Amino acid sequence: MEVDTLQGAQETKNGENDFEENGSLDPVVYQLVRVEGDGTLVPPTEDEVLQIEQFLDDKVDLPSIDDVGNVEDFFTNDCMLLKEPDFEEGYSELETNGEIHTQQFDADLEVDRLKPSDDSLDIPSKCTVVHDHKPDKLNTEQGDNNIVHQDNASTETPKSTVLNDSCSAEKEKADACSRSVNNSSTGPSVSGVTSSVPDFSILRGEVCLDNLTIRELQEAFRATFGRETTVKDKLWLKRRITMGLTNSCDVQSSGCVVKDYKIVCKDAKHKLPTIEGLPKVEVEATSLVRFQVLGSGNERDTSSCSYYRSEDQQRSSNRLKGVSTDNDESEGTLQDEQGAAKRLRKPTKRYIEELADTETLDSTGKLSSPGKRAAHGEVLLRQRVTPLQEVDSLSITYPTRKDTFGGFSVHVPYASRMRRGRPRRNFISFLDDDPPVECPEVQMAVETMLGKDGEHVNHKNAEKKGGHIETAEKKGGHIETADNKEIRSIEADDICRTDAKTKTKRGLKRKHHRAWTLSEVLKLVDGVAQFGPGKWSEIRRLSFASYSYRTSVDLKDKWRNLLRASQTQLSPENDGVCPRKSNPSIIPIPPAILLRVKELAELQPQAGNLAAAIKFSGQSSKVAQGRGSSGFL
DNA sequence: ATTAGGG
DNA sequence: CCCTAAT
Numbered sequence: 001m002e003v004d005t006l007q008g009a010q011e012t013k014n015g016e017n018d019f020e021e022n023g024s025l026d027p028v029v030y031q032l033v034r035v036e037g038d039g040t041l042v043p044p045t046e047d048e049v050l051q052i053e054q055f056l057d058d059k060v061d062l063p064s065i066d067d068v069g070n071v072e073d074f075f076t077n078d079c080m081l082l083k084e085p086d087f088e089e090g091y092s093e094l095e096t097n098g099e100i101h102t103q104q105f106d107a108d109l110e111v112d113r114l115k116p117s118d119d120s121l122d123i124p125s126k127c128t129v130v131h132d133h134k135p136d137k138l139n140t141e142q143g144d145n146n147i148v149h150q151d152n153a154s155t156e157t158p159k160s161t162v163l164n165d166s167c168s169a170e171k172e173k174a175d176a177c178s179r180s181v182n183n184s185s186t187g188p189s190v191s192g193v194t195s196s197v198p199d200f201s202i203l204r205g206e207v208c209l210d211n212l213t214i215r216e217l218q219e220a221f222r223a224t225f226g227r228e229t230t231v232k233d234k235l236w237l238k239r240r241i242t243m244g245l246t247n248s249c250d251v252q253s254s255g256c257v258v259k260d261y262k263i264v265c266k267d268a269k270h271k272l273p274t275i276e277g278l279p280k281v282e283v284e285a286t287s288l289v290r291f292q293v294l295g296s297g298n299e300r301d302t303s304s305c306s307y308y309r310s311e312d313q314q315r316s317s318n319r320l321k322g323v324s325t326d327n328d329e330s331e332g333t334l335q336d337e338q339g340a341a342k343r344l345r346k347p348t349k350r351y352i353e354e355l356a357d358t359e360t361l362d363s364t365g366k367l368s369s370p371g372k373r374a375a376h377g378e379v380l381l382r383q384r385v386t387p388l389q390e391v392d393s394l395s396i397t398y399p400t401r402k403d404t405f406g407g408f409s410v411h412v413p414y415a416s417r418m419r420r421g422r423p424r425r426n427f428i429s430f431l432d433d434d435p436p437v438e439c440p441e442v443q444m445a446v447e448t449m450l451g452k453d454g455e456h457v458n459h460k461n462a463e464k465k466g467g468h469i470e471t472a473e474k475k476g477g478h479i480e481t482a483d484n485k486e487i488r489s490i491e492a493d494d495i496c497r498t499d500a501k502t503k504t505k506r507g508l509k510r511k512h513h514r515a516w517t518l519s520e521v522l523k524l525v526d527g528v529a530q531f532g533p534g535k536w537s538e539i540r541r542l543s544f545a546s547y548s549y550r551t552s553v554d555l556k557d558k559w560r561n562l563l564r565a566s567q568t569q570l571s572p573e574n575d576g577v578c579p580r581k582s583n584p585s586i587i588p589i590p591p592a593i594l595l596r597v598k599e600l601a602e603l604q605p606q607a608g609n610l611a612a613a614i615k616f617s618g619q620s621s622k623v624a625q626g627r628g629s630s631g632f633l
Numbered sequence: 634a635t636t637a638g639g640g
Numbered sequence: 641c642c643c644t645a646a647t
Contacts, residue, residue: 235638513641534637536635537635537636552635556635556637557641557642560637
């Protein structure tokens with residue numbers, strides 16, 4: 001009973017597409033149906049029909065954002081408006097991979113078209129509407145861009161005028177942008193664009209982005225993509241923003257300019273050479289426009305596609321241009337530097353999904369169709385302008401929804417979509433069948449015991465601390481006693497761990513926290529000295545054979561912390577101010593060890609130091625004092 | 634399965 | 641520690 005869905009095949013709303021230039025596109029058809037909870041379709045009520053029709057009749061011309069919001073109310077939760085990954089590369093992959101049955105779609109579409117369109121109930125099995133560009137137009141990117149540009153431009157260039165920015169300096173720049181971009185064009189929307197060109201001051205690539213707060217990053221995101229985001233992941237935001245900026249170059253390289261709401265592909269002569277001469281603002285402005293215009297597809301499409309094509313394509317496009325804007329340069333060098341030292345990391349799936357989920361919520365808290373979400377006002381209109389086609393699953397009737405797979409969208413049965421993320425913590429193991437009944441008690445006992453033990457150890461260490469341990473011998477003695485206790489606890493811990501393992505397999509239980517003892521730290525340091533940093537599994541095997549609860553990851557983490565500590569706590573101007581010293585059970589790591597760590601870090605491949613240096617360089621002055629973290633056990 | 638990094 | 645991407 002949830003959803004009203006527009007479904008293709010009924011009344012053709014065709015004639016009023018003045019902006020339809022070449023008429024090669026098929027008429028847009030909608031059919032209104034209601035999707036029941038079980039996925040079946042029923043005819044709409046008269047009210048619903050009236051609402052839709054009224055909307056279509058009244059708001060077609062220039063739907064404002066608000067209007068779109070209204071429309072989106074019709075496309076709530078289960079609405080299936082699907083758009084093929086039009087001009088993006090994903091399309092070809094889609095076909096070649098054979099994972100998605102594109103041909104099948106086409107066939108279905110044909111079948112649908114042949115159907116008589118006068119009986120809405122005749123088309124029971126479709127609850128999916130595919131917004132599809134003609135496949136044959138998708139072959140060359142150039143051609144695709146052409147088509148898509150026109151398509152989108154004709155629908156909606158100025159939509160993103162919602163964005164507003166007050167900074168006057170930015171406005172200047174903005175004006176310049178719009179002027180250069182829009183060339184000779186004037187018109188109602190131009191002013192709109194002008195007044196709303198977002199703030200680019202913070203969009204200078206990752207170097208600058210590094211210093212921004214999450215909020216600022218979100219702002220930048222909004223400026224770049226013309227929509228809000230709720231994602232709080234800095235890395236993700238940075239990537240998205242820089243991606244957005246970098247992708248803008250594609251417009252340049254494809255020689256497209258915006259003119260009269262349309263993106264027109266200029267002659268090839270405009271391509272490469274001229275870019276260099278272009279003011280930077282122009283590039284940025286173009287980037288904006290590109291995302292206004294091209295980004296009108298489904299958000300997931302654009303995001304994932306632009307992501308997946310980011311690495312190589314950006315590089316190649318940069319190479320193609322043979323030019324580096326400020327953005328490119330800063331970003332490039334930064335990436336080169338970091339690329340050498342660090343592994344590049346893809347945005348986490350979690351965040352992608354998080355984004356999708358959160359952004360699916362419109363202001364009213366309702367779920368809006370994924371297909372409509374992204375482009376603000378543009379999509380709806382576009383749906384009417386470009387062909388709407390149906391997906392017919394031939395005999396089987398089931399609702400589908402769009403999902404994103406590796407950068408292109410696919411249809412998946414609605415019911416089959418499962419939560420991919422980590423299971424909610426609240427789903428506790430009591431629902432599970434396999435954990436032994438006595439588990440909770442055993443584990444509790446173990447944990448309490450371990451806790452006591454740990455405390456003991458810590459006290460020992462504290463004593464040692466107070467007693468000024470300088471010599472290794474002294475330490476050794478104490479440590480041995482500590483180790484004994486640890487060993488006693490290890491067996492118990494093994495039980496605990498195996499038990500936890502069966503649970504953590506479902507992502508439920510957190511590993512019992514075990515404070516690192518001095519002896520462990522020493523072992524770790526020794527291990528690193530012996531095998532070098534990074535050989536965590538080796539170290540674990542050989543130096544931590546008796547500590548089954550320390551995984552190689554733990555070692556790695558600890559070493560990272562030690563490194564950090566040695567960088568900060570050991571730094572000259574650190575007058576023994578120990579943050580968190582209030583807690584007696586936390587023992588600062590003896591400087592001697594930190595010194596060793598530091599030596600190792602310096603001695604070993606520069607990578608460690610270099611990476612740290614880069615990392616810390618971002619925060620500049622603050623870290624120099626090193627108030628950040630000091631080593632604790 | 635390990636390793637690297639971000640949280 | 642956890643989580644996840646990269647290798």
